[in-house]
Amino acid sequence: MTLYKRYILQVVFVFSVSIVSFGQRDVSEAIATPYVGIQYGANWTAGDLAERYGFTNSIGTYAGYKLKSNWVFGIDGNFLFGNDVRIEGVMQNLMDKNGYILNSSGEPSSVLLLSRGFNVNFAVSKIIPVWGSNPNSGIMIQLGAGYLWHKLRIEAQKDEVPQIEGDYKKGYDRLAIGMNVSEFIGYNYMANRGILNFYAGFYAMHGFTKNQRDISWDFPNDKVDKNLRIEHLIGVKVGWLIPIYKRQAKDYYFN
Secondary structure, three states: HHHHHHHHHHHHHHHHHHHHHHOOOOOOOOOOOEEEEEEEEEEEEHHHHHHOOOOOOEEEEEEEOOOOEEEEEEEEEEOOOOOOOOOOOOHHHEOOOOEEOOOOOOOOEOOOEEEEEEEEEOOOEEEOOOOOOOOOOEEEEEEEEEEEEEEEEEEOOOOOOHHHHHHHHHHHHOOOOEEEEEEEEEEEEEEEOOOOOEEEEEEEEEEEEOOOOOOOOOOOOOOOOOOEEEEEEEEEEEEEEEEOOOOOEEEEEOO
């Protein structure tokens, strides 16, 4: 099972849990509560990342704990994916004189180039109530830091292409790994009652990665650049939160 499929299953699991675990509670005053959520981001690349990829999607999960003081501490993981690949000349050495890559049967094969990545971060947020909303809602400012990797995914559509199977594929995938930091500013809304709990706003991630491969088969005579890469994703992010409330105690009266 691919990383993408595993991550989609995790998101579906979080959604399923939300259906059965959500409890009703009045949050007209500041409360402390754990919550989980799912989030989506639409991102544009900048810096060194823009040399390889263009528009990039992200889908992720979040787990955190909100204090009564409106500080929130959490961990999130995001799967990055897209089809806007800007790397020039990749797999040029595999093409015949007509520009085709041949499969194991000697027939032209369709090869897709896609961007893939993942990051996992520890995040700290502050919610600032504004505009007369309940004290659990307001402007949210978040800072995060963690681990990032990304690479070029290569998919042969017709039969097997031996030149891009197994370890050979690693010579084309441009794997890069490093640290990342992120910022988010937007609005966090927690309903007094019900399931309408969300956040939305502007997001930026800054990656500090290095190439992990020692050779690129498409440019075998060129030394792989191992210098620090400064990479950026800038866009918008929206998320749905599922607070996990404790059941409120019921009062019983006996005559």
